[in-house]
Amino acid sequence: MRLDEAEQGEVLTPKREKPRLLVVDDQAVNVRLIYDLFQSEFSVFMATNGEMGLAKSREIMPDIILLDVVMDGLNGYDLCRQLKADETLKHIPVIFITGQFNEEDEVYGFKMGAVDFIHKPINPVITRARVMTHMQHKLQADILRNISMLDGLTNIANRRHFNAEIERMWRNCAREQQTLSLIIIDIDYFKQYNDHYGHLAGDSVLRKVAESVTAAIKRPQDLAARVGGEEFALLLPNTPEENLCAVLERLFTNIRVCDIAHDKSPLGKLSVSAGCSSVIPKNTEDTSTLYKRADTALYRAKQQGKNQYVF
Numbered sequence: 001m002r003l004d005e006a007e008q009g010e011v012l013t014p015k016r017e018k019p020r021l022l023v024v025d026d027q028a029v030n031v032r033l034i035y036d037l038f039q040s041e042f043s044v045f046m047a048t049n050g051e052m053g054l055a056k057s058r059e060i061m062p063d064i065i066l067l068d069v070v071m072d073g074l075n076g077y078d079l080c081r082q083l084k085a086d087e088t089l090k091h092i093p094v095i096f097i098t099g100q101f102n103e104e105d106e107v108y109g110f111k112m113g114a115v116d117f118i119h120k121p122i123n124p125v126i127t128r129a130r131v132m133t134h135m136q137h138k139l140q141a142d143i144l145r146n147i148s149m150l151d152g153l154t155n156i157a158n159r160r161h162f163n164a165e166i167e168r169m170w171r172n173c174a175r176e177q178q179t180l181s182l183i184i185i186d187i188d189y190f191k192q193y194n195d196h197y198g199h200l201a202g203d204s205v206l207r208k209v210a211e212s213v214t215a216a217i218k219r220p221q222d223l224a225a226r227v228g229g230e231e232f233a234l235l236l237p238n239t240p241e242e243n244l245c246a247v248l249e250r251l252f253t254n255i256r257v258c259d260i261a262h263d264k265s266p267l268g269k270l271s272v273s274a275g276c277s278s279v280i281p282k283n284t285e286d287t288s289t290l291y292k293r294a295d296t297a298l299y300r301a302k303q304q305g306k307n308q309y310v311f
């Protein structure tokens with residue numbers, strides 16, 4: 001597609017798996033230059049004014065933004081300030097493109113939260129070097145952020161991620177008056193398993209249960225997490241209690257199919273117990289109500305002989 005045929009804000013390179021670069025500039029010649037420089041490595045998106053730049057940022061979540069300072073309407077500095085005030089956008093590095101060097105302006109830009117400046121006329125070598133450096137930092141920071149949200153042993157969400165998500169889902173479901181469901185899953189006789197088979201075998205069981213728990217959910221908005229030593233949780237927003245049975249049946253089938261021998265369990269096989277709770281959240285309550293109710297249900301499942309779920 002020729003650049004002058006592309007609609008404003010349209011994706012110029014459609015491959016989604018590449019890192020994303022957004023260029024916000026009111027001069028087509030600059031956009032063209034940036035596009036030519038980076039189109040082979042990045043998905044390059046464009047916006048030709050500040051307002052569109054903000055909307056495009058929210059839509060595509062770019063990995064880096066090249067931002068012209070002087071534009072009609074929302075100028076580069078104003079847009080940068082808005083990006084940095086937005087929880088979901090503030091981690092995106094912004095590089096200003098500016099007409100002439102002015103120390104005072106640059107100091108102001110860095111104070112606004114920019115990571116760098118590029119001067120016009122755009123020098124391809126300098127621009128490439130700067131953008132590549134900042135892109136590399138951004139992608140590495142993303143990896144670290146993801147790792148801190150994952151359980152090291154099972155590679156599913158950890159307790160920290162679960163805590164953040166239950167709060168977020170609680171608020172969303174309260175606003176939309178939708179049911180939020182929680183299932184807490186605990187491995188039966190896990191201490192006995194570890195004592196009998198050893199910790200390496202125990203770790204392998206934790207991985208298999210994590211896989212079974214994850215495979216029980218089918219929607220991208222649901223979350224599977226490891227929330228304790230042998231405890232897992234499923235969070236299902238917009239899910240009434242009656243829809244949980246299908247999830248629970250899949251979970252218990254997955255565990256059965258794993259067919260893990262457990263000589264120290266009266267059942268002879270590794271099993272799990274689960275407690276479930278569903279609620280339409282109220283803003284006057286907090287997430288602990290939901291968690292306590294699921295935990296109480298789990299306790300009853302254990303009391304009633306394990307290898308079962310209780311609402």
Ligand SMILES: [Mg+2]
Nearest residue numbers: 026068070071
């Ligand atoms: Mg301009």
